[in-house]
Amino acid sequence: MNTTTPYAPRDRFVSISSLETVAAWLLAIIWIFPLLYAFWAAFHPSEFMVNFELFAPLTLENFANAWSQAPFARYYLNTFALVTGVVIGQFVVCTLAAFAFARFPIPGKNVLFMLVLIQLFVFPEVLIVENYRIASELGLINTITGIGLPYVASALGIFLLRQTFKTIPRELEDAARIEGCNWLEILWKVYVPLAKPTYLAYGLVSISHHWNNFIWPLVVTNSVESRPLTVGLGVFSAPETGVNWATVSAATLLSIAPLLVAFLLFQRQFVQSFLRAGIR
C-alpha cells in the first residue's frame, strides 16, 4: 500500500467531523421535507403556502375545515375497527395453524406449508379482480369484514409463530401435560406466553400495514360507512374535487398522526419488529 499516512488517527472513524454532521442533517432534512412541508401548509393560512415567513400566523382553521368537510370521525372508527379485527383474527387463526405446523405430524404437512410460504408475497393486489368477485358473491362488498377477512390467514404470521413455537422445548409441554393440562391449556399457558415478543413484533407490523393499506379497501368499499382513513383521504384529496391544499395537508396529518405518534412512543419496538419480521 502506498499511502502517505502510516495510520489514521483513531478519532477519524470513531467520532465524526462537524462538516459531516452538518451534511448528514442536511440530507435528513431534505429527506423529511415532504413531511415538514405538510406540517407547514397545515398550520398556516393558505396564502403562506409558497411564502415562507418565519412569523407567519399559525392557525388550526385548516384542521377544522378538514374535519367538517369529510367524515373523518367515521373513517377513524372504521380504520380502528378494521385494524383491531384483523389483528385479533390473525392472532387466533395463525396461532392455531402455527401450533399444528410446529407440533403435529400431519400427512401432507410440507405441501400445505409450501402453500403458506408462496402466499408470503401474493398480495390481494395480484388477484384483485378474482378476489373482488368472490367477496361480492359472499356479500362482503362494502363491509369492514370484507376488507379484513382475506388477510386473516396471514402467511407471515404463521411463518413467524411456527418458527418461534419450534424453539420452545418439549419438556415444558410435557410438564404441563403431567399437571393435567389439555392441548388448549398447553397452547395458552406454555406456547403463547413464551412467544410474546413474536406476537408484539408481528402485531406492530400488522397494525402499520393495515392502517396504511389502500388498494383492496379502495376496491371493496364504496361508502362512508366502511371506508378506512387511507381511502377516505384518497377520495377527499382527489385532484378533481378541487379542495384547498392547506385543508388537504391538515387532513393528511390527521390520518397519519396516530401512527406517527405510535412510532415515536414505540420506536425501539417498531425498529426491532421490522428487523425481526423481515429477516426471519
Next chain:
Amino acid sequence: MQTKRMTFPGRWLPFALLAPQVIVTLIFFIWPAGQALYQSLLREDAFGLRSTFVGLENFARLFRDGSYLNSMSVTAIFAVGTTLVSMSVALLLASTVNRMIRSRSTYTTLLVWPYAIAPAIAGVLWWFIFNPSIGIVPYMLEMVGYQWNHRNSGSDAMLLVILAAAWKQISYNFLFFLAGLQSIPQSLIEAASIDGASPFKRFWTIIFPLLSPTTFFLMVVNVVYAMFDTFGIIHATTQGGPAQSTNILVYKVYADGFVGLNLGSSAAQSVILMVIVVVLTVIQFRFIERRVNY
C-alpha cells in the same frame, strides 16, 4: 428416546387447528388463483354471454399488445429505479448515522417516520409538492429554467413516482442497513484504517462486501415492494399517465379488470404477476436458507 410420541388424543385435532387457515386460504387464494388460471384460457364474447376456450391465446395477445409490453418495461424501469434510489440513499444515511454518536436516536426517529406513512398518503404529499401549478418544487425549478410538468412529460412523471416510492421505502432499507453495519466488528475497520485505508476504501473493500447478505435481501424486498405495493402512490400521483408512461403492471390489472372489464386479458395478467411473485419468493427462500447455513 423421542421415537413415537402421541402428543394429543384424537386424530382430528391437528386438522381442526388448521381448518380456519385452510378455509380462508381456499376462499381468498386457491379459488381466486384457480379462477384466474381458468379465465385466462377463455375469451368472452362482446356481450359476456358465452365464453370459448382459446388456450394460450390471451397470453399470446398480451405479448403482442404494445400497451402491455410498454407496461412491462415501465414496471422494470420503475422497479430498478426505485430500488437503486432507495437503497443507495438508505446506505448513505445508515453509514452516516452509524458514525454518529450524540444525536443518533433523534436522527433515527426522523428517518423512520416516512415508513409510518401509507403509500397512498405519500403519493398525496408528493403530488402536492410537485404540482405544476401550485407545488413548491416546480416553482423552484422554474427559477433555474426547467419547466416541470408530469402531466405532459412521461419522464417527469416517472421521476416523480420513483422519488415518491423510494422515499417511503428508504426508512425500511435504512433500518436493515444500520443493523447490518452495527454487526460488523469495529476491530476489522480499525485494522484497515491502521493499514492506511482511506474511509472510502474501507467502505468498498470491507464494509460493502460484509453487507452483501443484507443488500441482497433488501434488493428482493424492494423489487417486490416496487412492483406490488406502490399502487397507492401511482393512484394518487399520475394514475398511470401521461400516455401510460407510469402504468405499472399492478395498476394495469386494476385498470383493465375494473375499468376496461376485459376479464380474459386481466386474468392472464394476474397469472403472469403470480408467476413473477412465485419466482421472487423462491429466490428469497433460496437466499434465506443459504444465509442460515452460512
